[in-house]
Amino acid sequence: MMKINELPTPFYIVYEDRLRKNLSLIKRVKEAAGVNIIMAFKANALWRTFPIIKDYVTDSTASSLNELKLGREELGGDVYSYCPAYTPETIKKYLAGSKHITFNSVNQYERFRSDLDDWNKSHPDSVVSPGLRVNPRCSVIETDIYNPALPGSRFGVTADALGGRLPAGIEGLHFHALCESTSYDLQRVLTAFEEQFGHLLENVKWVNMGGGHLMTKEGYDVEHLIWLLREFKNRYPWIDVILEPGSAFTWRTGDLITSVVDVVENDGIKTAIIDASFACHMPDTLEMPYKPAITESVDAAEGHQCYRLGGNSCLSGDYVGDWCFEKPLEIGDRLTLEDMNHYTTVKTTMFNGISHPAIVLCRSDGSLEYLRKYSYEDYKSRMS
Numbered sequence: 001m002m003k004i005n006e007l008p009t010p011f012y013i014v015y016e017d018r019l020r021k022n023l024s025l026i027k028r029v030k031e032a033a034g035v036n037i038i039m040a041f042k043a044n045a046l047w048r049t050f051p052i053i054k055d056y057v058t059d060s061t062a063s064s065l066n067e068l069k070l071g072r073e074e075l076g077g078d079v080y081s082y083c084p085a086y087t088p089e090t091i092k093k094y095l096a097g098s099k100h101i102t103f104n105s106v107n108q109y110e111r112f113r114s115d116l117d118d119w120n121k122s123h124p125d126s127v128v129s130p131g132l133r134v135n136p137r138c139s140v141i142e143t144d145i146y147n148p149a150l151p152g153s154r155f156g157v158t159a160d161a162l163g164g165r166l167p168a169g170i171e172g173l174h175f176h177a178l179c180e181s182t183s184y185d186l187q188r189v190l191t192a193f194e195e196q197f198g199h200l201l202e203n204v205k206w207v208n209m210g211g212g213h214l215m216t217k218e219g220y221d222v223e224h225l226i227w228l229l230r231e232f233k234n235r236y237p238w239i240d241v242i243l244e245p246g247s248a249f250t251w252r253t254g255d256l257i258t259s260v261v262d263v264v265e266n267d268g269i270k271t272a273i274i275d276a277s278f279a280c281h282m283p284d285t286l287e288m289p290y291k292p293a294i295t296e297s298v299d300a301a302e303g304h305q306c307y308r309l310g311g312n313s314c315l316s317g318d319y320v321g322d323w324c325f326e327k328p329l330e331i332g333d334r335l336t337l338e339d340m341n342h343y344t345t346v347k348t349t350m351f352n353g354i355s356h357p358a359i360v361l362c363r364s365d366g367s368l369e370y371l372r373k374y375s376y377e378d379y380k381s382r383m384s
C-alpha cells in the first residue's frame with residue numbers, strides 16, 4: 001500500500017474521513033433547521049470526490065455555465081444559479097439547467113424576463129423560479145476583497161434602489177454578505193436584511209442566504225445557527241430557505257504537501273524555496289493575504305531556525321513568511337501546508353509553466369488514490 005510520505009511532492013491531499021465529518025454536520029443542520037444547504041463549487045469542484053459528497057448533498061449553486069453543467073452531471077441534484085450578469089448567449093442555457101435563477105440587477109431581470117417567461121410557458125414540468133439579489137449593506141467581513149457589502153459594491157440591489165416593491169414576477173430574494181463568518185454575523189446581516197427588505201417577504205417564496213457560513217469550523221455555534229434559521233422560518237413559514245456555503249464543505253479537509261528544494265540567504269533573510277508556489281497553488285495566501293499553518297513548524301523560540309518560504313515561480317512576491325523550525329531546513333525536507341482544499345484547486349494557474357501539484361485522495365481506510373496527475377499536455381492544451 002502506498003504511504004503518504006513516499007509519494008513524490010508536490011501534491012494536494014484530500015482526506016475522505018474529514019470530508020465526511022463536515023458533510024454529516026452540514027446534513028444535520030439542514031435537517032434540524034428545515035432548510036436546504038447546497039454546495040458552492042467556487043470553493044471546491046473536485047468532482048472525483050463528488051461520489052462521497054452525494055451521500056449527503058446533491059444540490060449545488062452555479063455562477064457559471066461550467067459549474068451548472070458539472071453540478072448536473074456529477075452531483076446530480078438541482079442547480080440554483082446566480083451569475084453577476086447573464087448575456088443573450090448564456091441565458092437560455094441557464095434556464096434549461098436551473099431550478100432557481102437569481103438576477104443581480106433589476107435591469108438584468110427586465111432584459112431577460114421574456115426568455116424566462118417563454119421557457120416557463122413551454123416547460124411546465126421544469127419551471128425556473130426567478131429571484132433578485134439584494135444588498136443589505138451590512139458589512140461584517142474584514143477582508144475587503146471578500147466583502148460584497150462594501151459601499152459601491154456591484155452585487156445586489158439596495159433597498160433604496162428597489163423603491164419599496166419587488167418587480168412583478170420575482171419569487172425569491174438572495175443575499176450573500178458573509179465570508180468565513182459565524183452564526184452571530186449571520187444574525188446581524190439577517191437583522192439588516194429584515195429591516196430593509198422585510199416588507200417584501202410576504203410576497204416571496206424563497207430566500208437564499210448565500211455562502212460564508214463556516215459551520216464546520218471548530219467553535220462555530222451550530223446550535224445557534226439552527227435556532228436562528230428556525231426562528232426565521234417561524235416568522236415566515238411560507239418561505240423556503242437556502243444556504244449555499246462553499247468553504248464549509250471542504251474546510252480543513254486537505255493539505256498541500258511540498259518539499260524544500262533549496263535554501264538561499266540574502267540580506268540576512270533565509271528563504272527556503274519549495275517545489276510549489278503561493279501564487280499558483282495557494283493564491284489566497286497572497287490575495288487575502290494570510291499565513292497558512294505548517295504542520296512541521298514550531299513557535300518561535302531561542303535556538304529555532306526561522307525561514308521565509310519562497311514559491312518556485314519567477315514572481316518576486318511569491319513568498320510568505322516567516323515560520324520557525326526546530327532544526328535547520330534541508331533540501332528534501334517535506335512541509336505540509338494545512339487546509340488547502342478550498343479556494344485552491346479551483347483557482348490554481350499554470351503561470352511559468354510550473355507543474356501543477358497532483359491531487360491525491362486518502363480514503364477512510366488509509367488507502368491512497370491519485371485523482372489526477374498533471375503533465376506537459378495539460379500546460380500545452382491551455383495555450384494555443
Ligand SMILES: Cc1ncc(COP(=O)(O)O)c(C=O)c1O
Pocket residue numbers: 040042043061082176178179180210211212213244245246247248
Ligand atoms: C454568491 C455566492 N454564494 C456562495 C459563495 C460561497 O461562499 P463561501 O465559500 O465563503 O461559503 C460565494 C463566495 O464568494 C458567493 O459569491
